[in-house]
Amino acid sequence: MSMLELREVSKSYGQGxxxxxxxxxxxxxxxxxxxxxxxxxxxxxxxxxxxxxxxxEDPTSGEVLIAGQPVSSLSRNAKARLxxxxxxxxxxxxxxxxxxxxxxxxxxxxxxxxxxxRKARVxxxxxxxxxxxxxxxxxxxxxxxxxxxxxxxxxxxMVGERRLLxxxxxxxxxxxxxxxxxxxxxxxxxxxxxxxxxxxTHDAQLASWADRVVFLRDGRITDQTAPAPGPESLLTPER
Amino acid sequence: MSVRHAMLxxxxxGPKYGLQLREEFEARTGEIWPLNVGQVYTTLQRLERDxxxxxxxxxxAGPQKGFRITAEGEQELARWLRTPPDLSSPPRDELVxxxxxxxxxxxxxxxAVIQAHRRxxxxxxxxxxxIKEDDTGSDLSMLLAVDAELFRLDSVVRWLDxxxxxxxxAAADGxxxxxxxxxxxxxxxxxxxxRAPLRRHWREARLxx
Numbered sequence: 001m002s003m004l005e006l007r008e009v010s011k012s013y014g015q016g017x018x019x020x021x022x023x024x025x026x027x028x029x030x031x032x033x034x035x036x037x038x039x040x041x042x043x044x045x046x047x048x049x050x051x052x053x054x055x056x057e058d059p060t061s062g063e064v065l066i067a068g069q070p071v072s073s074l075s076r077n078a079k080a081r082l083x084x085x086x087x088x089x090x091x092x093x094x095x096x097x098x099x100x101x102x103x104x105x106x107x108x109x110x111x112x113x114x115x116x117x118r119k120a121r122v123x124x125x126x127x128x129x130x131x132x133x134x135x136x137x138x139x140x141x142x143x144x145x146x147x148x149x150x151x152x153x154x155x156x157x158m159v160g161e162r163r164l165l166x167x168x169x170x171x172x173x174x175x176x177x178x179x180x181x182x183x184x185x186x187x188x189x190x191x192x193x194x195x196x197x198x199x200x201t202h203d204a205q206l207a208s209w210a211d212r213v214v215f216l217r218d219g220r221i222t223d224q225t226a227p228a229p230g231p232e233s234l235l236t237p238e239r
Numbered sequence: 240m241s242v243r244h245a246m247l248x249x250x251x252x253g254p255k256y257g258l259q260l261r262e263e264f265e266a267r268t269g270e271i272w273p274l275n276v277g278q279v280y281t282t283l284q285r286l287e288r289d290x291x292x293x294x295x296x297x298x299x300a301g302p303q304k305g306f307r308i309t310a311e312g313e314q315e316l317a318r319w320l321r322t323p324p325d326l327s328s329p330p331r332d333e334l335v336x337x338x339x340x341x342x343x344x345x346x347x348x349x350x351a352v353i354q355a356h357r358r359x360x361x362x363x364x365x366x367x368x369x370i371k372e373d374d375t376g377s378d379l380s381m382l383l384a385v386d387a388e389l390f391r392l393d394s395v396v397r398w399l400d401x402x403x404x405x406x407x408x409a410a411a412d413g414x415x416x417x418x419x420x421x422x423x424x425x426x427x428x429x430x431x432x433x434r435a436p437l438r439r440h441w442r443e444a445r446l447x448x
Contacts, residue, residue, distance in 0.1 A: 039361070041400065041403075041404065184371075184372075187372065202400075203393075204357075204360070204361050204364055204392070204393050204396040204397075205364065205368075205389055205390075205393045207361060207364075208361060208364035208365045208367070208368040208389070209368055210365070213361050213365070215354065215357070215358070217350070217354075222354060223354050223358050224358075225358055225361055225362045225365060226362060
């Protein structure tokens with residue numbers, strides 16, 4: 001079963017002559033454990049696609065299914081619950097709360113979902129540990145490097161039972177070493193923890209961590225990569 | 240890749256046999272540059288002839304023949320390491336040529352041409368990145384070689400992105416139509432001095448092709 005499916009999703013803003021078509025009949029599926037990168041120039045509709053996939057906006061037409069369930073059939077409350085429990089978001093500028101420690105930032109979504117503070121903290125620390133940040137749990141965001149802040153944000157996106165990671169230019173504010181590290185973490189979240197990730201990026205090196213890269217242009221998916229053969233094909237000696 | 244200097248670098252660590260040199264060369268370059276066994280022995284014979292290396296004794300170079308670097312060889316190696324390769328003239332780039340040609344072929348969707356190349360490059364980059372997946376940081380040579388290839392391919396994707404944006408802009412303001420007309424009238428005419436490098440690129444590529 002696909003964790004995320006977009007069926008002919010279109011999105012328009014404005015009306016009449018001021019109408020802007022951000023997405024045109026975009027169809028996309030991402031199975032469990034898959035990492036999909038969406039590449040395209042500025043204004044191609046990448047962020048709109050992610051916002052709609054994350055149920056933060058409704059499409060003008062078409063359907064979004066998460067874990068097989070049509071999002072349009074859900075009540076407002078059920079949609080909010082889905083966002084809290086199933087979907088994790090990672091943004092370019094981390095979006096950590098400055099007055100909370102790393103551990104508090106990570107456990108906050110669980111507490112908001114009704115989990116006891118103690119249980120939320122245990123889950124938060126476990127998520128930080130998994131990303132090698134156990135030692136930094138008590139630090140505030142301004143005491144962390146950019147790379148560490150983004151790892152905290154990824155821990156927050158993975159904490160609890162979340163299964164779908166949506167990341168919008170997650171490495172955009174980082175140097176190339178930290179950017180690669182973030183993509184590696186997202187890749188491992190898919191391969192080791194079975195999560196599904198959709199990552200928006202304009203950077204081909206970062207996109208190449210994904211199993212599949214789809215290309216978006218003027219609101220349409222114009223192309224996608226074929227499943228790549230293993231790296232052995234690059235290393236065959238010519239004797 | 241200068242096999243000659245790579246051999247000198249390996250010999251700078253101490254005396255080695257021919258077979259050992261071949262194995263170490265491949266290990267050091269992350270097995271990305273496979274080496275023909277004949278190449279190794281021919282290179283070693285030339286190093287010996289030029290006084291940059293010396294062998295155990297007379298006879299044909301072979302797997303069991305030992306070699307060591309000479310003082311002259313060490314000087315040559317130090318000079319080579321610090322000498323930048325000649326990158327001053329543009330390389331013959333088939334991909335650039337294809338995109339430039341596509342601009343002039345009737346009924347050709349330049350964006351589709353650009354995308355076909357972009358997809359291929361990203362697919363190649365995915366394969367290189369798979370090598371890094373299992374990286375434990377132990378094989379530094381391999382990682383550096385993989386990074387070099389990823390950065391090289393990435394630079395081509397970036398050029399395609401820039402080219403596509405430029406073509407789109409040119410089409411929007413009609414500039415491409417005007418440029419096409421000028422080219423068709425007289426492709427060699429120097430009506431615009433800023434286009435001279437492009438004309439040179441074409442000319443050189445034609446000569447080489």
